[in-house]
Amino acid sequence: MTSQIRIAGVVKESIVDGPGIRLVVFAQGCPHHCEGCHNPATHDFNGGQLVAIDAIIDEMKKNPLLDGITLSGGEPFLQPEGFSELAKCAQAAGFHVMTYTGYTFETLLEKKDQRWQRLLRYTDLLVDGRFEAEQKSLLLKFRGSHNQRIIDVKKSQQKNQLVLSEIS
Numbered sequence: 001m002t003s004q005i006r007i008a009g010v011v012k013e014s015i016v017d018g019p020g021i022r023l024v025v026f027a028q029g030c031p032h033h034c035e036g037c038h039n040p041a042t043h044d045f046n047g048g049q050l051v052a053i054d055a056i057i058d059e060m061k062k063n064p065l066l067d068g069i070t071l072s073g074g075e076p077f078l079q080p081e082g083f084s085e086l087a088k089c090a091q092a093a094g095f096h097v098m099t100y101t102g103y104t105f106e107t108l109l110e111k112k113d114q115r116w117q118r119l120l121r122y123t124d125l126l127v128d129g130r131f132e133a134e135q136k137s138l139l140l141k142f143r144g145s146h147n148q149r150i151i152d153v154k155k156s157q158q159k160n161q162l163v164l165s166e167i168s
């Protein structure tokens with residue numbers, strides 16, 4: 001079991017990274033290099049710091065205001081063991097899990113990588129796709145550009161077709 005993840009940082013309470021009040025964990029390391037990326041300091045895979053998953057869960061349990069956790073980036077799917085463990089522990093503690101990725105949902109499924117499937121299994125909502133500067137809009141909820149989608153992962157897997165979240 002992976003007990004640590006490499007992160008760029010944590011925001012203890014956010015209302016702009018998913019529904020309700022959320023703790024946000026920014027994965028360190030991103031291969032996508034989207035033009036106009038909002039968080040270029042997260043790109044270096046050797047940057048940031050290693051933190052214990054247990055410490056993040058303990059931090060969450062201390063805050064009764066939190067509704068969920070958001071796994072942002074950076075690219076959480078390039079640390080799939082650690083982030084799926086974090087997502088699993090967060091769900092087990094009763095928190096909603098929202099995960100951001102620069103990959104599309106289709107790419108994540110096509111790869112058939114068990115580690116990626118595991119992170120999807122413990123994700124309630126997935127915001128997918130690279131940030132595309134020419135499709136940028138400040139009016140979009142919880143995402144930066146029109147190509148990105150907020151996907152209900154459970155319903156998509158049950159119906160075997162992509163189901164967008166009602167909060168989109």
Ligand code: SF4
Pocket residue numbers: 030031032033034037038039040042073074075101102129130131
């Ligand atoms: S996926 Fe996110 S963190 Fe990575 S380059 Fe694109 S906008 Fe930046």
